[in-house]
Amino acid sequence: MPGTTAGHDIELIVDKIADNGGGVRPPPGGNGGGGGDGKQPPKRRRPSPKRYYTGIALAIVSVLMFFMALASAFLVRRGGPDWVPVHVPVLMWFNTAVLLASSGTLEMARKRLGLLDAGGFKKLWGVTTALGIAFLIGQVVAWRQLVGQGIYLASNPASSFFYIFTGAHALHVIGGVGALLYVTFRNFEKAQVTRVVGAEVTSYYWHFMDALWLFLVALLYLGK
Amino acid sequence: MVTYNDDASAPESNGASPVAGVFSTHHKTIGRQYLWLSLASVLCGMVLSTLLRMHTSWPDTAIPFLAGVENTPERYAAVRLLHGSLMVFFVLTAAPQLGFGNFLLPLQIGAREMAFPTLNFVSFWLTVVSLGGMTASFFFPLNTGLNVWLASAVIFSLAALFSAVNFSTTTIELRAKGMTLPRMPVTAWAWFLNAILSLLIFSVLLAGATAVLSDRLLGSNFFSAASFLAHQPQNLVRQGNLPLLWQRLFWYFAQAEVYVAMLPCFGIITHLVATFARKPVWKERLVVLALCGVGLVGFCVWGYHMFATGMNPYAPLVFAVLASSLGIPAAFLLASWVGTLWNGRVQFTTAMLFTIGFISLFIAGGLSGIFLARHDLASAAVSEDFVTGHFHLVMGVAATFAILAALFFWFPKLFGCRMNESLGKVHFWLTFAGVYCIFMPMHWLGLLTQANLLPDAQRVALASAGASIRTLVTVATIWTVTAQSLFVVNFFGSLFGRKKAEENNPWRASTLEWSIASPAPDENFGSEEPAVYRGAYEFAANDAEDFAPQHLSPELLVQKAR
Numbered sequence: 001m002p003g004t005t006a007g008h009d010i011e012l013i014v015d016k017i018a019d020n021g022g023g024v025r026p027p028p029g030g031n032g033g034g035g036g037d038g039k040q041p042p043k044r045r046r047p048s049p050k051r052y053y054t055g056i057a058l059a060i061v062s063v064l065m066f067f068m069a070l071a072s073a074f075l076v077r078r079g080g081p082d083w084v085p086v087h088v089p090v091l092m093w094f095n096t097a098v099l100l101a102s103s104g105t106l107e108m109a110r111k112r113l114g115l116l117d118a119g120g121f122k123k124l125w126g127v128t129t130a131l132g133i134a135f136l137i138g139q140v141v142a143w144r145q146l147v148g149q150g151i152y153l154a155s156n157p158a159s160s161f162f163y164i165f166t167g168a169h170a171l172h173v174i175g176g177v178g179a180l181l182y183v184t185f186r187n188f189e190k191a192q193v194t195r196v197v198g199a200e201v202t203s204y205y206w207h208f209m210d211a212l213w214l215f216l217v218a219l220l221y222l223g224k
Numbered sequence: 225m226v227t228y229n230d231d232a233s234a235p236e237s238n239g240a241s242p243v244a245g246v247f248s249t250h251h252k253t254i255g256r257q258y259l260w261l262s263l264a265s266v267l268c269g270m271v272l273s274t275l276l277r278m279h280t281s282w283p284d285t286a287i288p289f290l291a292g293v294e295n296t297p298e299r300y301a302a303v304r305l306l307h308g309s310l311m312v313f314f315v316l317t318a319a320p321q322l323g324f325g326n327f328l329l330p331l332q333i334g335a336r337e338m339a340f341p342t343l344n345f346v347s348f349w350l351t352v353v354s355l356g357g358m359t360a361s362f363f364f365p366l367n368t369g370l371n372v373w374l375a376s377a378v379i380f381s382l383a384a385l386f387s388a389v390n391f392s393t394t395t396i397e398l399r400a401k402g403m404t405l406p407r408m409p410v411t412a413w414a415w416f417l418n419a420i421l422s423l424l425i426f427s428v429l430l431a432g433a434t435a436v437l438s439d440r441l442l443g444s445n446f447f448s449a450a451s452f453l454a455h456q457p458q459n460l461v462r463q464g465n466l467p468l469l470w471q472r473l474f475w476y477f478a479q480a481e482v483y484v485a486m487l488p489c490f491g492i493i494t495h496l497v498a499t500f501a502r503k504p505v506w507k508e509r510l511v512v513l514a515l516c517g518v519g520l521v522g523f524c525v526w527g528y529h530m531f532a533t534g535m536n537p538y539a540p541l542v543f544a545v546l547a548s549s550l551g552i553p554a555a556f557l558l559a560s561w562v563g564t565l566w567n568g569r570v571q572f573t574t575a576m577l578f579t580i581g582f583i584s585l586f587i588a589g590g591l592s593g594i595f596l597a598r599h600d601l602a603s604a605a606v607s608e609d610f611v612t613g614h615f616h617l618v619m620g621v622a623a624t625f626a627i628l629a630a631l632f633f634w635f636p637k638l639f640g641c642r643m644n645e646s647l648g649k650v651h652f653w654l655t656f657a658g659v660y661c662i663f664m665p666m667h668w669l670g671l672l673t674q675a676n677l678l679p680d681a682q683r684v685a686l687a688s689a690g691a692s693i694r695t696l697v698t699v700a701t702i703w704t705v706t707a708q709s710l711f712v713v714n715f716f717g718s719l720f721g722r723k724k725a726e727e728n729n730p731w732r733a734s735t736l737e738w739s740i741a742s743p744a745p746d747e748n749f750g751s752e753e754p755a756v757y758r759g760a761y762e763f764a765a766n767d768a769e770d771f772a773p774q775h776l777s778p779e780l781l782v783q784k785a786r
Contacts, residue, residue, distance in 0.1 A: 051340070051394075051397040054392075054393045054396050055390075058423060059389050061423060061424075062385055062424075062426075065424050065428060069428040069530065070431050072531040072534050072535055073431075073446060073534040074534070075534065077446070077534055153438070153442050153443070154442060157446065161446070163444070164435065168434075
């Protein structure tokens with residue numbers, strides 16, 4: 001950039017003008033110094049991982065809103081004359097315990113990662129993934145039990161809501177299992193983020209799934 | 225002019241043509257693609273509205289397309305919904321937020337890319353699928369068509385959610401050095417706030433649409449369409465009247481889109497008013513607060529309605545209340561626009577004309593909204609002429625004017641050349657006169673039909689007046705749509721007849737996107753990280769130049785002034 005290089009190098013006595021934006025001034029040399037000589041090749045850094053934390057937080061808000069909307073529909077619809085309560089199958093309480101346990105093992109795995117114990121991390125992370133899959137299988141079995149009792153999606157409003165809550169949650173958990181597997185198998189040498197970031201972002205989502213499930217199962221149990 | 229990328233001569237195929245790099249994850253390419261999508265939709269939508277008007281005025285004439293489907297009332301309703309779907313989803317929602325936002329947000333905040341380019345890519349192509357689905361749905365039998373339409377609405381909501389996460393994360397995390405929140409251009413604020421609003425609104429719509437779709441396809445029992453139809457006037461209910469149901473579901477989505485469509489337009493208008501009045505935005509921080517107010521009030525009113533009725537899409541509409549809830553923040557925005565224009569050295573470019581046109585239409589439409597807020601306008605009333613006139617002025621045409629203003633303004637950055645100003649001005653005046661001739665008489669028509677209490681003789685006289693007003697509206701529609709051919713000629717003429725080497729900053733604007741070459745180079749800011757030294761609207765800050773660009777360090781500014 002021949003035209004501007006000279007401009008950067010000339011020392012100017014600066015009157016403090018035109019900085020009434022009110023914010024922080026960028027540190028000196030941020031603009032002029034670095035690229036002024038034009039010899040350093042542009043550095044290729046990993047972009048800041050902060051965006052993944054922000055992104056997952058916003059995604060969680062959005063998912064929460066989705067379920068809140070359904071919960072509002074559930075609560076408004078509950079008093080209707082065609083409402084036949086659905087009892088939460090016992091198996092689902094067992095599934096709840098499995099999901100809670102997975103959150104525990106996930107945290108243990110992250111602690112291993114913090115201690116740079118790759119083997120321990122892999123093991124515990126695998127246990128978490130297995131518990132997540134076990135939860136999903138358990139949900140499918142619970143649905144089959146309900147179908148065995150003659151309770152279908154189309155039976156009545158209560159059953160419709162029961163299936164949509166558990167089904168939509170299961171879909172979101174499948175996404176979580178996908179993220180767990182991604183962290184397991186991704187070669188983080190080539191990725192834009194480190195394994196630590198991947199594991200942490202995944203853990204936010206997974207714990208949220210856990211808390212959401214507690215809310216949903218409480219809603220279905222108390223609100224029937 | 226100091227730029228970050230002096231040596232980068234713009235590459236020949238800069239994604240400017242629709243074919244170049246179709247499957248790209250690059251934010252500028254995707255932004256342009258959204259604009260192409262909107263252009264196609266708006267042209268189709270306009271043709272449909274002309275056909276509809278012609279059918280209303282001269283029902284006996286054989287009209288192409290409508291004649292082919294034997295002019296059945298169901299088909300007529302379906303075509304009207306197709307017009308609405310194209311315009312609301314793929315023009316009003318897509319162009320100001322997704323089109324201009326994708327292209328300009330990273331440029332304005334000094335980022336290289338959106339936060340999640342792949343997500344952006346997925347979101348765009350989901351939108352394309354949804355456009356295809358919504359268009360196709362009108363060629364199926366009504367029952368299937370309604371299902372396809374709903375599925376497309378689900379996909380559209382999903383795409384909107386992905387975009388919303390992307391936009392908000394980009395704004396929060398990827399701002400350049402020195403780009404503090406108070407220094408962010410009002411346009412960037414509007415895109416950001418709108419993304420947050422979309423995040424909340426579209427999750428609810430997604431849940432609602434999924435539930436309705438499951439009701440229709442899987443027989444679940446979330447909402448009861450039967451009870452909705454039972455409460456309609458008897459003459460409307462014929463064997464589960466599908467067009468009515470469809471129209472109701474359309475409004476379930478459209479009433480939320482009032483805000484999603486308008487918020488980015490407010491940002492664009494504020495930005496252009498300041499740039500072309502050569503003055504800082506009057507009370508800029510309060511304007512940003514007012515934008516927050518639009519989002520907050522909008523979501524509270526809409527959200528209250530949603531959650532109070534348990535998301536029931538068949539609950540009565542609150543369209544009028546929604547529109548009037550814009551009142552207080554909108555009044556503030558108006559005050560700021562006028563305050564900025566006051567004593568400004570206003571440059572009447574085409575972009576500025578469309579901006580002023582927006583303000584005019586917004587006032588006119590807003591005034592009729594006050595009348596609406598007084599009446600209880602339940603579900604069926606939405607089709608009435610007065611309401612149609614009202615929301616077309618305030619939401620449809622005003623937003624389209626903002627889109628056109630933005631297009632004329634950012635055309636150099638998008639495609640590397642300016643559009644023809646004289647042709648643009650002729651286009652503006654013809655359109656401006658045309659839309660007033662369409663939608664003001666429509667208000668009268670709405671009032672005429674309310675005159676049931678008058679004696680018979682007067683009603684007959686009014687009915688004959690109504691017929692001639694209807695013809696006037698139709699003629700004005702044909703006039704306005706024809707005038708758009710000037711725009712099409714201008715758009716494609718400028719695009720294909722473009723000369724190279726457009727200057728970087730033809731409008732002498734102060735934000736970051738004007739510090740780089742036109743059209744914006746692939747790398748955005750070259751190898752150097754951009755830095756920001758001041759607010760976005762520092763006009764008349766300096767003697768030699770009447771504006772201080774955001775990216776120019778105080779040292780360089782002084783040097784330049786010498």
